Amino acid sequence: MNWEPTYALLIFTSTAVTYVCGRLVEKYRDDKSRKKLFLIANLAINLGILFMFKYYNFINNTVFEGLDYLGIHWPIPNFDILLPVGISFYTFQAVGYSIDVYRGDIQAERHFGIYALFVSFFPQLVAGPIERAKNLLAQFYVKHTFNYPRAVLGLRQMLWGFFMKLVVADRVSMYVNAAYNNAEQHTGTTLLLATVFFTFQIYCDFAGYSNIAIGAARIMGFDLMENFRRPYFSTSMQQFWKRWHISLSTWFQDYVYIPLGGSRVKYGRHLFNLFVTFLVSGIWHGxxxxxxxxxxxxxxxxxxxxxxxxxxxxxxxxxxxIMGFNILLCSVLAMAGWVFFRANSIGDGFKVLRKIFADHGALFIDVTTIAYGLFGIFVLVIKDFIDEFYPEKHLLFDNRHVVVRWSLYIFILAVILSCGVFDGGQFIYFQF
Known part of the structure; x- marks a missing residue:
């Protein structure tokens, strides 16, 4: 509302429609035709709003360009609208609730205020995790009082989230933006370093936000689902997607992949279901x-x-x-994908890849950005490595020695204050 007051009507509409349809689906649970009708109406309204604000201009431009190539005039104009912050996240959260009620996995929420809080819960509203009703709704009925151990855990997670965002993501973004926004002027060497930096930027930007959101909720007594689990230590791409943006990947698994038939169909159809699910995931992003x-x-x-x-x-x-080779291979494959994720156009993406493989030369030097960025990445990798392979042997924030714990707190805080970028702009996933 602070950004654009009228856009508050969108989240209110989504909340009201899914609440009412959820009640009606439950009321007519024995009438399959009515129940399905209410679900379809619910999905049509919510996904229709998402389509108009997020995809209408894209589809319109695509059709216009195609017809223009054929010499056909397309007079339908674009809408002059901005994408509301968090619309993809709260829409998917509300839609997931609706489908769960339709399947009978949960009961429809009767208290409108509680349900509205579920859709608009502020820590994770604008960029997830995309919560499930069965996990979060019940927590709003529990009386929460201050709990010191929970507050400590939450503050630790927020501290690490700020480190990921301010020290790593926002620092290396300076180099990434300089290279990718001027790909024609840079060598493959520069673009390769920028791609490596973006690989850490996108991870630290989004996982950093998730840590801040989960930590803030934990301080208040709420448990949100884990959203990242050291994805760059994956030994397969399947494992990568069990560790990256977990709330979204499991959402697509439950509400797209499995309804398509999942793996319980002929092998060719199974592979088709996999491809369609990831294609839809790509479209969801933008x-x-x-x-x-x-x-x-x-x-x-x-x-x-x-x-x-x-x-x-x-x-x-x-x-x-073999494990080390697989981790390296998965990281390189993910990095190749991030080229298109970050590129301003498909053409730019292929241009970056071509230069990386065939046009090496002088490296663009930004001493401060490179030095601070590499230092932040080094600290990140060391912590993730210990958490991945030695979670109980070398305790960091959970160390039983108070001197060790507080030394780490002070070190991370000092690095944030001395190396962090405090005018780095919004989180990347706010635009989705």
Whole structure:
């Protein structure tokens, strides 16, 4: 409302429609035709609003360009509208609730205020995690009082989230923006470093936000779902998607992949379901062909990996050399996908890839950004490595020695204050 007051009507409409339809679906649960009708009306209204604000201009421009190429005039103008903050997140959260009620997995919420709080819960409203009703709704009926251990855990998680966002993401974004927004003027060497930096930027920007959101909710007594689990230590792309944006990947699994038939169909259809799910995931991220390409690329990764596993078998991840190779391979594949995710157009994405492979030269030097960025990435990788492989042997924030714990707190806080960027702008996923 502070940004654009009239856009508050959108979240109110989504809340009211899903609340009413949820009650009606439950009321007529024995009448399959009515129940399905209410669900379809619910989905049509909510996804229709999302389409108009997020995808209408993209579809209109695509049709216009196609017809213009054929010499046909397309007189329908674009809408001069801005994308409301968080619309994809709260729409998917509300739609997930509606489908859960339709399936009978949960009962429809009767208290409108409680349900409205579920849709608009402020820590995760604008960029997730996309919560499930079965996890969050019940927590609003519990009386929450101040709990010191929970507050400590929440503050720790927020502190690490601020480190990821301010020290890593916003610092390396300066180099990434300089390179990707002027790809024609830079060498493949510069673009390769920028792509490596963006690989950490997108992770730290979004995982940083998730840590801040989950930590803030935890201080108040609420448990939100984990959203990231050290994805760049994945040994397969399937595992990567069990560790990256977990709330969205499981949402697509439950509400797109499984309804399509999942893996309980013929093998060819199973692969098709995988590809469609990731294509839709790409489209969810934004109305641009770059996101479509990114989703299609990850869908292709999963298909190739699935076929390889079926006909050759899984890699022996107990072998440290093979595990290290698989981690490196998955990171490189993810990095190739991030090229299209960050590129301003499909053409720019292919231009960046071509230069990385065939046009190396002098590196664009920004000493402060590179030095601080590499230092932040080093600290991040060390912590993630310890949490991944030695979670109980080398305790960091959970160390039983108060001197060790507080030394780490002070160190992270000092690094944030001395190396952080405090005018880095909004979080990347706010635009989705």
């Amino acid at each position: 109305a641009n062909w770059t996101f479509v390409a990114w989703g299609a690329l990850h869908g292709t990764y999963l298909i190739v990996e699935n076929v390889k596993t079926k006909y050759i078998g899984k890699s022996n991840t107990n072998n440290i050399v």
